[in-house]
Amino acid sequence: MRTLRTQVLIIGAGPAGLLLGQLLHKAGVANLILERQTGDYVLGRIRAGVLEQTTVDLLDEAGVGARMHAEGLVHHGFELMFDGQRHHIDLSRLTGGKSVTVYGQTEVTHDLMDARAAAGLQTLYSAADVELFGFDGDRPGARCTVDDERIEVQCDYIAGCDGYHGVSRASVPVDAIRTHEKVYPFGWLGLLSDTPPVSHELIYGRHERGFTLCSMRSATRSRYYLQVPLTEQASDWSDERFWAELRRRLDPAAAAALVTGPSLEKSIAPLRSFVAEPMRFGRLFLAGDAAHIVPPTGAKGLNLAASDVRYLSQALIEHYGERSGAGIQHYSARCLSRIWKAERFSWWFTGLMHPLPHEPEIDAKLHRAELEYLVTSEAAMAAMAENYVGLPV
Ligand code: APR
Ligand code: PHB
Numbered sequence: 001m002r003t004l005r006t007q008v009l010i011i012g013a014g015p016a017g018l019l020l021g022q023l024l025h026k027a028g029v030a031n032l033i034l035e036r037q038t039g040d041y042v043l044g045r046i047r048a049g050v051l052e053q054t055t056v057d058l059l060d061e062a063g064v065g066a067r068m069h070a071e072g073l074v075h076h077g078f079e080l081m082f083d084g085q086r087h088h089i090d091l092s093r094l095t096g097g098k099s100v101t102v103y104g105q106t107e108v109t110h111d112l113m114d115a116r117a118a119a120g121l122q123t124l125y126s127a128a129d130v131e132l133f134g135f136d137g138d139r140p141g142a143r144c145t146v147d148d149e150r151i152e153v154q155c156d157y158i159a160g161c162d163g164y165h166g167v168s169r170a171s172v173p174v175d176a177i178r179t180h181e182k183v184y185p186f187g188w189l190g191l192l193s194d195t196p197p198v199s200h201e202l203i204y205g206r207h208e209r210g211f212t213l214c215s216m217r218s219a220t221r222s223r224y225y226l227q228v229p230l231t232e233q234a235s236d237w238s239d240e241r242f243w244a245e246l247r248r249r250l251d252p253a254a255a256a257a258l259v260t261g262p263s264l265e266k267s268i269a270p271l272r273s274f275v276a277e278p279m280r281f282g283r284l285f286l287a288g289d290a291a292h293i294v295p296p297t298g299a300k301g302l303n304l305a306a307s308d309v310r311y312l313s314q315a316l317i318e319h320y321g322e323r324s325g326a327g328i329q330h331y332s333a334r335c336l337s338r339i340w341k342a343e344r345f346s347w348w349f350t351g352l353m354h355p356l357p358h359e360p361e362i363d364a365k366l367h368r369a370e371l372e373y374l375v376t377s378e379a380a381m382a383a384m385a386e387n388y389v390g391l392p393v
Contacts, residue, residue: 016288017161018112050299052390072103081205094385135284298346
């Protein structure tokens with residue numbers, strides 16, 4: 001068996017793993033990534049794309065911000081739509097000037113992969129049968145199979161950045177971890193199209209037929225979502241059916257302005273809130289989707305992965321630099337404090353904007369009253385804006 005050695009072994013080449021690798025590399029900490037899929041497969045996944053300022057700053061710190069600043073769209077607000085009317089949420093006015101950047105997660109992943117390749121850092125793609133060992137002791141590592149060759153990687157620390165279905169969290173003894181999960185009784189049918197966005201800002205809409213989100217990737221590429229029952233298949237939805245349903249749920253002005261076209265991608269994503277605690281087990285750390293999932297309504301998924309990576313990179317750089325264990329000691333608590341607040345915001349926003357199947361009329365009226373309060377109260381709008389642009393790290 002071939003044996004490799006590194007300081008930090010990262011499982012997963014999604015945005016969390018790649019960003020961690022880049023920040024550690026910049027600080028002179030050696031790292032190696034094992035990724036189950038090919039690079040092209042990882043890049044092929046369509047995901048959200050609203051970046052908090054703290055995420056933008058971290059990508060700059062990692063040296064991968066150039067294209068994001070050149071092609072990303074800075075948004076100072078978004079719109080809430082209900083009862084056929086839109087209401088502007090002025091994020092910058094409500095937060096003392098903060099904004100978000102609309103830049104696809106696929107692009108972020110692309111920039112990180114390019115930077116890693118340019119730096120000549122080692123990533124083993126198509127690494128099958130990854131098994132972790134020794135993270136409860138002093139000599140952790142992993143074994144995997146690449147091109148039919150079994151390889152052992154020895155390291156000081158393992159960063160489990162392998163997502164919800166990864167091996168890292170699954171390797172933790174069940175009595176050492178607690179998980180909390182809420183699954184929502186609906187999904188998001190997403191459609192990507194090379195059509196101009198219906199509005200220059202995002203529109204989050206609540207309609208009796210279901211939630212709607214109008215988003216974008218650029219001035220010529222749009223991303224739309226419709227709330228659908230979990231029993232639906234994407235194949236049940238022709239483009240025509242999608243556009244017709246979207247138009248029905250939009251306010252008249254947006255419905256008239258909507259430009260339709262052939263879909264580039266169409267898929268249904270389930271919605272869940274999930275948190276695993278703690279996030280460190282000896283010399284194994286969990287970061288990103290490996291430890292938590294948020295419903296996409298608040299666009300917090302990538303931003304939470306980034307803040308985990310901020311805390312983890314600081315902790316490991318502090319360890320190798322000043323030989324201090326403080327960051328490592330406090331990693332889990334620091335992450336979970338921010339994670340639970342983002343989980344709360346995402347759950348609240350999801351509940352507010354998605355009518356439940358067979359919703360009792362009183363619930364619909366209570367949500368209606370909350371929406372009206374939200375768009376008429378400065379205090380309520382400010383609280384929402386503060387969470388949407390991202391709580392401090
Ligand atoms: N061995 C090696 N790699 C693995 C394994 C395994 N056993 N299991 C999963 N992986 C890889 C996946 O193929 C994927 O490329 O780990 C990577 C995890 O990446 P993501 O799922 O994108 O998770 P993360 O990097 O934490 O990014 C979180 O992704 O889902 C969105 O909304 C979420 O925006 C958030 C972001
Ligand atoms: C997206 O652009 O895909 C997107 C934007 C905002 C969200 C969720 C998804 O809340």
